[in-house]
Amino acid sequence: MNLEMQLTGLTVIGGGQMARALVGGMLESGCLKASELTIVHKTKSTGEWWSSKYSECTTTTDTVEAVAGAKVVMLAVKPHIIAEVLAVKNSAGKSADWSGKLIVSIAAGIGLDKLIDGVGHDRVVRVMPNTPSLVGEGASGFCVSGGVSDDDVQLIETMLNSVGIAAQVTEPQMNGVTGVSGSGPAYVFLIIEALADGGVAAGLPRATALQLATQTVLGAAKMVRETGEHPGFLKDNVCSPGGTTIAAMSVLEQNAVRGAMIQAVQASANRSRELA
Numbered sequence: 001m002n003l004e005m006q007l008t009g010l011t012v013i014g015g016g017q018m019a020r021a022l023v024g025g026m027l028e029s030g031c032l033k034a035s036e037l038t039i040v041h042k043t044k045s046t047g048e049w050w051s052s053k054y055s056e057c058t059t060t061t062d063t064v065e066a067v068a069g070a071k072v073v074m075l076a077v078k079p080h081i082i083a084e085v086l087a088v089k090n091s092a093g094k095s096a097d098w099s100g101k102l103i104v105s106i107a108a109g110i111g112l113d114k115l116i117d118g119v120g121h122d123r124v125v126r127v128m129p130n131t132p133s134l135v136g137e138g139a140s141g142f143c144v145s146g147g148v149s150d151d152d153v154q155l156i157e158t159m160l161n162s163v164g165i166a167a168q169v170t171e172p173q174m175n176g177v178t179g180v181s182g183s184g185p186a187y188v189f190l191i192i193e194a195l196a197d198g199g200v201a202a203g204l205p206r207a208t209a210l211q212l213a214t215q216t217v218l219g220a221a222k223m224v225r226e227t228g229e230h231p232g233f234l235k236d237n238v239c240s241p242g243g244t245t246i247a248a249m250s251v252l253e254q255n256a257v258r259g260a261m262i263q264a265v266q267a268s269a270n271r272s273r274e275l276a
Ligand SMILES: NC(=O)C1=CN([C@@H]2O[C@H](COP(=O)(O)OP(=O)(O)OC[C@H]3O[C@@H](n4cnc5c(N)ncnc54)[C@H](O)[C@@H]3O)[C@@H](O)[C@H]2O)C=CC1
Pocket: 013, 014, 015, 016, 017, 018, 019, 040, 041, 042, 043, 046, 076, 077, 078, 079, 081, 084, 085, 106, 107, 108, 128, 129, 130, 131, 182, 183
C-alpha cells in the first residue's frame, strides 16, 4: 500500500452501502483522514450514520457547496440518480461547478461520455469497486477519460489499493469487471450460505457449519492467490480416486453449477450494458 499520497478534499455524493465500504475502508487504511471528507446525504439517518462513526467528517445536504470545496468528487448514488445529481441546483438556482475537480463515479453502467457531458470536462474516472473494500480485501476495476493525468491515476490507484487491489481496464471491459468482482461478493455470500446449509443438513450445528464454510472459501481463495496454481489443478488435488469429493463434484456438474456461474457473470455484465 502506498500511503505517501494522502487524499485531501474528498466530497462523496451518496453515503450508502458502497460508500460505507469503500470510503470506510480508505479511512480505516489511513489513506484518507475523516477531516478531509465531506459526505453529501439525502436522508437524515445517513448523515447521522457518518457523523456518529467518523465525528471529524463533514455531513451536508448541500451538493453545490460540497462540490465547491472539493478537490475530488466521488459520485456514489444509484445509477438512475446520477443525471439528477449532475444537474443539481441550490435554492438560489446556482448549479454545481465541477471544473477543476477530479470526478470519480462508482455508478454501475454510467459511461464516461454521460459523466463528461454532465460535468463539462473530461477529468473523469469510472470505478467499479466491491463491498469487501470495507475489510481491506476489495477488488476494483477503473477506466479513465482523456483529461485524467498520470498523477490522477496514481491517486486513484493509491485510493483503491488502500482497500484491496485495482486493475485499470478499457471502458468496454468495465461491464466484465461488474460481472466478476462488482457483483461477485453476492455470489460468494450465496455459496457460503449454501455450504453452511449443506453442513446443517449433514448434522452440523449452524454456527460450526458457517464457520467452516467461511474459512473454506477464504482458504481456497488464498491458495489460488498464493500458489499461483490453476484452480482446476488445485481442485484435482482435493479429489481422491473413488473418494468423497469426486462424488460431490459429479453432483455439481450434473446441476451445471459451472455454467450457472458463467451465465450469472454474463447477466450482470449485460445489465451493466443496459444501464448505460
Ligand atoms: N452495493 C454494491 O456492492 C456496489 C455498488 N456500486 C454502485 O454504487 C452506487 C451506490 O450503490 P449503493 O451504495 O449500493 O446504494 P445505496 O442506496 O446504499 O446508496 C445510495 C445513497 O445515495 C443517497 N442519495 C440518493 N439521492 C441522493 C442525492 N441526490 N444526493 C445525495 N445522496 C443521495 C441515498 O439516500 C443512499 O444513501 C450505485 O451507483 C451502484 O451501482 C458499485 C459497486 C458495488
